Amino acid sequence: MIKKLFKEVKKSFPELKIKMLPGRANSFMVSRPFGDKIYYNKKKFGQYKFSDTAIKGIIAHELAHKTQAKKANIFEKTKILLNQKFSIFNNLKEEMKIEREADKIVIKRGYGKELIQFYKEIEIKVKDKKFIQKKKKSHLSIKEIKKLMK
Numbered sequence: 001m002i003k004k005l006f007k008e009v010k011k012s013f014p015e016l017k018i019k020m021l022p023g024r025a026n027s028f029m030v031s032r033p034f035g036d037k038i039y040y041n042k043k044k045f046g047q048y049k050f051s052d053t054a055i056k057g058i059i060a061h062e063l064a065h066k067t068q069a070k071k072a073n074i075f076e077k078t079k080i081l082l083n084q085k086f087s088i089f090n091n092l093k094e095e096m097k098i099e100r101e102a103d104k105i106v107i108k109r110g111y112g113k114e115l116i117q118f119y120k121e122i123e124i125k126v127k128d129k130k131f132i133q134k135k136k137k138s139h140l141s142i143k144e145i146k147k148l149m150k
């Protein structure tokens with residue numbers, strides 16, 4: 001089911017040649033700046049039972065990271081990779097820049113509504129409040145998304 005949704009969303013990112021596979025992701029989904037794969041955490045998706053709309057939102061967000069990676073040079077890519085693996089920079093400002101830019105790409109590609117749905121559902125379904133707070137800090141708010149969709 002998630003693969004079908006992926007195929008659909010991917011049509012809005014025609015410049016990318018990306019595959020999505022179940023794999024290790026400490027969050028819901030992860031994409032490395034190198035390579036052509038997005039991994040999703042099958043267990044978490046099973047556990048939270050997000051709506052199709054919400055799943056499309058997170059897929060679009062992850063594909064947006066891939067369009068960012070496509071534009072990035074080798075130094076930027078390495079920095080992102082090291083940060084993902086070891087959080088050595090652990091720089092909220094840097095993370096905010098990347099995450100908020102990804103959300104803006106999602107809106108431009110026409111998945112603002114889906115992104116809002118995903119953020120609404122994680123707030124209801126995910127019990128880890130620390131995780132929610134961190135996400136809220138680094139990503140666009142629902143209000144900001146709505147404003148940008150106009």
Ligand SMILES: [Zn+2]
Nearest residue numbers: 061065099102
């Ligand atoms: Zn992200």
